[in-house]
Amino acid sequence: MDINGASAIVTGGASGIGAASARRLAARGAKVVIADLKAEEGEALAKEIDGVFVPVDVTNTDQIIAAIEKAVELGPLKAVVNSAGVGWAQRTIGRDGEFASAHDLDLYKKVIGINLIGTFDVTRLAATAMSRNEPGPSNERGAIVNLASVAAFDGQIGQAAYSSSKGGVVGMTLPVARDLSAVGVRLNTIAPGLIDTPIYGEGPESEAFKAKLGESVLFPKRLGVPDELASMVEELITNSYMNAEVIRVDGGIRMPPK
Template identity: 80%
Template sequence: MDINGASAIVTGGASGIGAAAARQLAARGAHVVVADLQVERGQALAEEIGGVFAHVDVTRTDDITAAVEQAVRLAPLRAVVNSAGIGFAQRTIGRDGQLESAHSLEAFTKVIAINLIGTFDAVRQTATAMSGNEPDADGCRGAIVNLASVAAFDGQIGQASYSASKGGVVGMTLPVARDLAAAGIRLNTVAPGLIDTPIYGEGPESEAFKAKLGESVLFPRRLGTPDELASMVLECLTNSYMNGEVVRVDGGIRMPPK
């Protein structure tokens, strides 16, 4: 699928994997809407790549609607990357046997709302816009890539909410791809492993911590880069025969319990 001259939306596009995907989309000639809560970073990236910034909280349906409208004004919307998400770690029960120490239900709900429901809302809205596009030679009107995580398959201790949210993204991949097939829209999911993003901080201590984490990767024994993930995202968007698939990009890691 050719994305040159089309518009694209990247949620969570201001940093990390989302920013790398936004840059690679722009390099392919797409008009990119960087959709994020981080205003300064988002605006700076949009200016860098010749795109536009949209202030989007994916738990707010109206924010997503506005970003879709902004993209459609630029050009037909043919590519979407849903990378907005948060992490949270807490054991299901506390060590003291008290309910007050158990996993916060509010936190669990928030993670699901952002990572899973926000992703689905973005899918249904962007796919609706894509359904009005003129099809290409393969009959394709657009493509969507959702970001999950290897935690969907081998979540660690304390990752109940995060794994549940990303497992939901994985679980809806095939049924949603089947739903969208009638409109000529493809949907795939990419599940990253340990990726070197700002979440790990900066400085010597951070670098030492990341190096230690990298030892658990099968090969190469290091953290992945955002560009390596974005490369797979772009492949899923542009390869016309990629559909309904979940692809792990993780250096072969299988996460231990902790």
């Protein structure tokens, strides 16, 4: 699928995998809307790639619609990348046998709300806009890539909320792709492994920690870099025969319990 002259939206696009994906899509000629809460970073990246920054909380439907409307102003919306997400760790029950020590239910709902419901909300609204496009070759109107995680399959101790949310993203891939096939919109999901993003911090201690983490990767024994994920995003957007797939990009890692 050719995205030159079309518009694209990347949620969580101000940093990490989202930023790398935005750069890749812009290099393909797309006008990219950076949809994020990080205004300073988002505006700087938008300027760098000749795109637009729109402040978006993916739990706010009105803000999602505003980003889609801005994208449509720039060109037909043909590509969407859902990389906005959060993650917290907490065990399901406490050690003292008290109800109050069990997993914070509001925290669980928040992670589900951002990672799963937010992803679905962007998907349903963006696909609606894509359905209005003139069909291209193979009657294609657009493509969506969602970001899950290997935690969807190999959830570790304390990852109940995060793994639930990412498992939901994996689980909706096939049925949503089937729904969207009626209007010529493809949907795929990427499950990243350990990726070197700002979440790990900076400095010697951070580098030592990341090196230790990298030892658990099958090969190569290091963390992945955002552009290695973004290259797969680009492929899934532009390869018209990729649809309804969940692809692990993880160096072969299988996460241990902890």
